[in-house]
Amino acid sequence: MTADKKLEKLKNAKKIGESRSPMQDAMREFRRSKIAVGGMIVVVFVAILAIFAPVFSPYGFEVQNLRNNRAKPMEGYDITETYAEEKCHWYETPLEWGCTVFIAGSDALGRDLFSRIVYGTRVSLAVALAAASVSLMIGLIYGTVSGYAGGNVDNLMMRLVDFLYAIPLLPIIILMTVYFNAVSRQGSESPLMIWLIGLDKAAGGLLFVFIAIGALNWLGMARLARGQVLSYKEKEFVEAARALGAENGHIIFKHLIPNVLGPLLIAESMAIPGYIFLEAVLSFIGLGVTPPTPSWGAMINEGYSGLRSNPHLVLFPGFALSTLTLAFNFMGDGLRDAFDTRLRGRN
Secondary structure, rough: OOHHHHHHHOOOOOOOOOOOHHHHHHHHHHHHOOOHHHHHHHHHHHHHHHOOOHOOOOOOOOOOHHHHHHOOOOEEOOOHHHOOOOHHOOOOOHHHHHHEEOOOEOOOOOOOOHHHHHHHHHHHHHHHHHHHHHHHHHHHHHHHHHHOOOOHHHHHHHHHHHHOOOOHHHHHHHHHHHHHHHHHHHHHOHHHHHHHHEEEEEEOHHHHHHHHHOOOOOHHHHHHHHHHHHOOOHHHHHHHHHOOOOOOHHHHHHHHHHHHHHHHHHHHHHHHHHHHHHHHHHOOOOOOOOOOOOHHHHHHHHHHHHHHOOHHHHHHHHHHHHHHHHHHHHHHHHHHHHHHHHHHHOO
16 A cells, blocks of 8 residues: 555545544534525524514505505506605615615505515514423423433423423414404503503513413423423432532423423424414404404414405415415424434434
8 A cells, every 4th residue: 555545535534534523513414404594594584584574565554545546566666756765765876766666565544565575574484483492491390300300390391381282282372362452452550551451562462362372382392391300300410410419400400301301392393383373363353463464373263255356456365375384394494303312314
């Protein structure tokens, strides 16, 4: 064997021997899935749209032009220069042509459909992130305490979860939303409810939707957290912490939660499409956000009665809802496959 071949063999052996962290392995596996990367790109793009909605939309979501209600896509309309200067975000920019054209048409009140779809991304992403955070927090704490306590405490807490599982969640969420909306309309003397009603109005009716969705979707997270804790609490590092005299709170927050959090985050990312779709359903039946705050579900509800004559009123928000839901599904599947070593290399 020549010296050059020996040197090349040593270099290859060194490369093979180079160690990578589990996170680096997971990210490498995630990048291999083109559909998961594509889903992540769509989610990031929608997040940028939500943050900079006034930049990407010609008009505000509440601006009306009653002379051009139910306009077709790319249909133009006449406006004065003063109107464009006061209302249009794209006035005196290279996109000024968008001030006189309904890019995706208009609804029954003459509001620009494209602008309302862009602003609707804020509602969908806000519900996704807030409901997922509430569900994760409650489920993580409940499941961790149940699994670590064990015995009768664990049995009692899990039987409560089983009981709640037997109750259909959608009717309960609808009843909670109806109750919160009724209290918001009638007012309340409770300082807490007055504060919550003020926050709900400031959030465009989203706060009570967050509470209703997030507070009742933690059951799966609790079971998953309990199972993870049961597998970790007998590990050597937990036994060592007990032997050193660590308190239960220290063991839970410093040793158990950091180890069980990863699988829960992946499971919650896969549950996000369900939260988005549930918010759209609530808005579709009139129990979601407060008008004129745009929601894709409410927009579909407003346009489906005229589907044959004005299909764009349903197709555009429906396409946006389907695209975002699929993007989160693809990204969640990619994260699950990347972090679960048993699934690597199957695709």
